[in-house]
Amino acid sequence: MQPERLLLIVEDDFDFARTLGRSFERRQYRVLLAASYDEARALLRQHVPGYAVVDLKLTGNLSGLACVQMLHAHDPAMLIVVLTGFASIGTAVEAVKLGACQYLAKPSNTDDIEAAFGHQVASADLALTARPTSIKTLEWERIHAVLAETDFNISEAARRLGMHRRTLARKLEKQRVK
Structure with a gap:
């Protein structure tokens, strides 16, 4: 019999957290849900999860990065995966520095997250994508x-992007923000 796999999901989108939690429960994980940094910290007083999935953008004063730092300080062996709809190189580097084992852009499914738990050590043997990033993709990522x-x-x-509001609105109409 394998040891209990306890997973903490820190996500302020209740429906997404519940769906993700059910998916992990079908894979024999016991799941704890927290919607904020404070809820996660309170759960750590009673439980010792070996795994955590943390959303980068949480409502409230503290971001998911603060949560990653707190979880890692609580248990450096905990495998922490950061999920975000706002991926950037800067936040990915910071998340790993603070203790995350992986950083995944949404949408990511249970298979992606579970694979990320298994990929703990950085490797130079990863395949690089052959397709370079386009200017339009870079622009869209910056806007987002x-x-x-x-x-x-x-x-x-x-104002921050240095463009007219109507120009930004037109660009957003072409690629809807969800």
């Missing part, structure tokens, strides 16, 4: 990051 920074305030995002 600034929108996230401004809590999706289009006027403020346009």
Whole structure:
């Protein structure tokens, strides 16, 4: 019989957290759900999870990175995967520095997350994609990051990007933000 696999999911989107939790329960994990940094910290007083999935953008004062740091300080052996819809190289590097074993962009499924738990050590043998990133993709990623920074305030995002608000609105209409 294999030892209990206890997973902590820190995600403020209740429906997503519940769906992800059910999927992991079907894989023989016992799942704990927390919607914030404070809820995760409270659960650690009573439980010792070996795995954690943390959303990068949590509601409230503290981000998922603060949560990663707290979880890693609580148990350095815990395997922590950061999930985000706002992926960037900077936050990926910071998440790994703070104790995450992997950083995945949404949408990621249970298979991706479980594989990330198994991939603990960085490797130079990973295959690189042959397709270079396009200028349009880079522009879209930057727009999305600034929108996230401004809590999706289009006027403020346009100001920070140095473009007219209507121009930004047109670009967003072409690629809907979800």
